[in-house]
Amino acid sequence: MDKKIYGLLAEFDTPTQLVEAAQKVREAGFTRTDAFSPFPIHEMDRALGIKRSILPYLVFAGGVAGLLTGLALQYYVHVIDYPIIVGGRPFLSLPSFIPPMFELTILFASFAAVFGMLLLNGLPQPYHPVFNVPRFALATREKFFLLIETVDPKFNYDETRSFMQSLNAQEVFDVDE
Amino acid sequence: MINNRFDASDFRAPEQIGRWRTLALGIGGILSAVMLIMMLLFPEQRENALRAWLLGFIFWCGIGVGGLGILILQYLTGGAWGVVIRRVVEACSRTIPILAILFLPIIFGVRNIYEWTRLAQTGEDVIINHRQPYLSVEWWIIRAIAYFILWGLMAYFLNSWSRRQDEATTYDEAAKPLADAGKFSGPTLVFFILVVTFASIDWVMTLDPHWFSTIWGFLFVAGWGLSCFSFSVVILAFLSDKAPMNRILGKRHFHDIGKLMLALTMVWAYFNFSQFLIIWSGNLPEETVWYLSRMHGTWGIIGILLILFHFAFPFLVLLSRDIKRDAKWLALLAVFILVMRLVDMFYLIGPNPRIGQHGHEVPFYFTWMDIVAPFAVGGIWLWWFLGELMKRPLVPINDPYLENAIKHGHEH
Numbered sequence: 001m002d003k004k005i006y007g008l009l010a011e012f013d014t015p016t017q018l019v020e021a022a023q024k025v026r027e028a029g030f031t032r033t034d035a036f037s038p039f040p041i042h043e044m045d046r047a048l049g050i051k052r053s054i055l056p057y058l059v060f061a062g063g064v065a066g067l068l069t070g071l072a073l074q075y076y077v078h079v080i081d082y083p084i085i086v087g088g089r090p091f092l093s094l095p096s097f098i099p100p101m102f103e104l105t106i107l108f109a110s111f112a113a114v115f116g117m118l119l120l121n122g123l124p125q126p127y128h129p130v131f132n133v134p135r136f137a138l139a140t141r142e143k144f145f146l147l148i149e150t151v152d153p154k155f156n157y158d159e160t161r162s163f164m165q166s167l168n169a170q171e172v173f174d175v176d177e
Numbered sequence: 178m179i180n181n182r183f184d185a186s187d188f189r190a191p192e193q194i195g196r197w198r199t200l201a202l203g204i205g206g207i208l209s210a211v212m213l214i215m216m217l218l219f220p221e222q223r224e225n226a227l228r229a230w231l232l233g234f235i236f237w238c239g240i241g242v243g244g245l246g247i248l249i250l251q252y253l254t255g256g257a258w259g260v261v262i263r264r265v266v267e268a269c270s271r272t273i274p275i276l277a278i279l280f281l282p283i284i285f286g287v288r289n290i291y292e293w294t295r296l297a298q299t300g301e302d303v304i305i306n307h308r309q310p311y312l313s314v315e316w317w318i319i320r321a322i323a324y325f326i327l328w329g330l331m332a333y334f335l336n337s338w339s340r341r342q343d344e345a346t347t348y349d350e351a352a353k354p355l356a357d358a359g360k361f362s363g364p365t366l367v368f369f370i371l372v373v374t375f376a377s378i379d380w381v382m383t384l385d386p387h388w389f390s391t392i393w394g395f396l397f398v399a400g401w402g403l404s405c406f407s408f409s410v411v412i413l414a415f416l417s418d419k420a421p422m423n424r425i426l427g428k429r430h431f432h433d434i435g436k437l438m439l440a441l442t443m444v445w446a447y448f449n450f451s452q453f454l455i456i457w458s459g460n461l462p463e464e465t466v467w468y469l470s471r472m473h474g475t476w477g478i479i480g481i482l483l484i485l486f487h488f489a490f491p492f493l494v495l496l497s498r499d500i501k502r503d504a505k506w507l508a509l510l511a512v513f514i515l516v517m518r519l520v521d522m523f524y525l526i527g528p529n530p531r532i533g534q535h536g537h538e539v540p541f542y543f544t545w546m547d548i549v550a551p552f553a554v555g556g557i558w559l560w561w562f563l564g565e566l567m568k569r570p571l572v573p574i575n576d577p578y579l580e581n582a583i584k585h586g587h588e589h
Contacts, residue, residue, distance in 0.1 A: 042588055060496070087460060095457050098450065 006129035007149040010169035018144035032152035062112025070101035188570035205556015229546035233554035243405030244269020260582035270332035293386040384529035407511035414508035427586025435501030475541035
């Protein structure tokens with residue numbers, strides 16, 4: 001084997017076949033896997049053993065950070081840097097601080113959601129080896145694909161290839177690096 | 178037959194409900210008798226008894242009328258949660274007649290609970306004299322009757338379309354009432370919110386003869402919606418592990434209703450804070466007096482408790498996906514929210530000036546009747562509600578969206 005490959009890609013005709021194959025691949029102990037389908041398949045997460053995203057916790061942390069930033073900003077401005085008496089209120093008047101604190105909570109939580117999402121899913125990604133397989137273009141139309149990467153600790157070219165063929169795959173492709 | 182899988186006889190309420198019903202009537206009947214005795218035979222306790230009755234009435238009225246609001250809302254939005262919650266909120270909406278009867282003590286005792294009725298009689302107060310065209314006892318009673326008639330009509334139309342759907346034999350016959358209810362619900366939601374606004378102003382806000390707030394109606398729209406969602410979660414969680422609803426309800430149904438509870442918890446806090454911030458910033462004596470009596474002493478402690486346990490605690494707990502998806506935990510939290518709803522009503526009603534005491538601060542008070550009255554009103558209301566719940570199948574059996582709604586509940 002002289003040319004370097006990224007992994008093996010199996011093509012399926014139906015979502016049911018894909019889910020069944022994904023289940024068997026996970027049961028065989030593969031972890032560096034991925035599935036491609038023209039539409040979301042609800043059972044896929046469990047079939048491939050994909051864990052729940054940590055994104056909600058990032059968003060929560062972002063929200064808390066925004067809340068504290070809003071408080072700190074106003075405290076610095078109104079109490080430390082430039083205290084002015086407005087309407088006879090104390091410098092530290094929490095009720096009037098709450099709307100900006102709320103706004104910054106939303107802003108920071110939104111930032112955490114957008115940038116956390118990009119960080120976790122690795123987008124934008126200008127190059128991915130699976131596109132080296134010409135038939136992979138059908139993943140956006142009518143075909144279903146399952147990928148096992150060579151970096152998987154259980155990966156062995158000949159064994160994995162025959163294993164994937166045994167999963168009712170239409171065809172198994174080498175994915176060039 | 179439209180759906181061979183769904184037959185009305187398979188979706189009768191479980192038999193335990195009949196026993197619960199008798200129990201509710203027993204407790205409600207005895208406690209209501211105690212409350213009536215306190216109102217009629219102990220003149221020095223009459224005002225406290227009426228205030229406690231109003232507390233209980235507004236709390237349960239919030240669940241019944243809130244159910245009508247959610248019924249209107251789900252016809253407008255659609256969605257699986259609306260299909261599975263529909264029969265519970267329909268039963269809530271059919272409690273309007275018993276709510277009207279439970280309101281009678283307030284109508285007969287109006288002069289013993291609302292200070293403005295005394296001021297209107299003596300003519301000593303300039304502001305009340307100015308408000309005479311609106312704040313007169315006769316006109317107040319006519320309006321109260323009008324509110325119940327308007328709510329009753331809304332509930333009547335929506336429930337009769339729903340019955341027609343149950344009796345349908347073809348797909349078209351089943352789809353038509355749904356479309357009619359949808360068309361009716363748009364303009365009706367506007368009127369519903371207006372009626373709630375006027376009712377909440379008449380029944381609770383005028384306890385303080387001078388004070389006013391323009392966001393008042395929305396405090397009740399949000400609060401009553403939250404009350405009824407919480408109550409429905411308790412009922413659905415109770416039904417979810419018994420036949421026939423164990424075939425219908427899935428985790429995702431509770432997840433969706435939990436999300437709506439989270440939204441309404443935030444909306445409740447948002448409206449309350451809006452009212453507070455504007456009055457606090459404006460700092461005008463005619464407005465701040467309401468908060469002054471509620472920010473000190475024991476009343477002030479209750480205010481802090483409301484911020485912590487009516488908003489912060491349910492908000493943080495409801496952020497959790499696992500709790501929203503677990504019927505038992507969500508129902509437990511819903512009971513907690515219902516208790517806080519009652520505390521919130523006590524906070525709105527309690528510190529208002531007593532008859533003949535206008536202009537004086539009200540020292541903290543709490544009587545045994547404030548506990549008994551919510552159970553008295555609630556027992557009778559629940560007896561009626563459970564009876565209505567048993568009258569119809571627990572799901573809209575002919576609804577074109579029913580099968581999708583069931584499937585949705587069991588998706589990941």
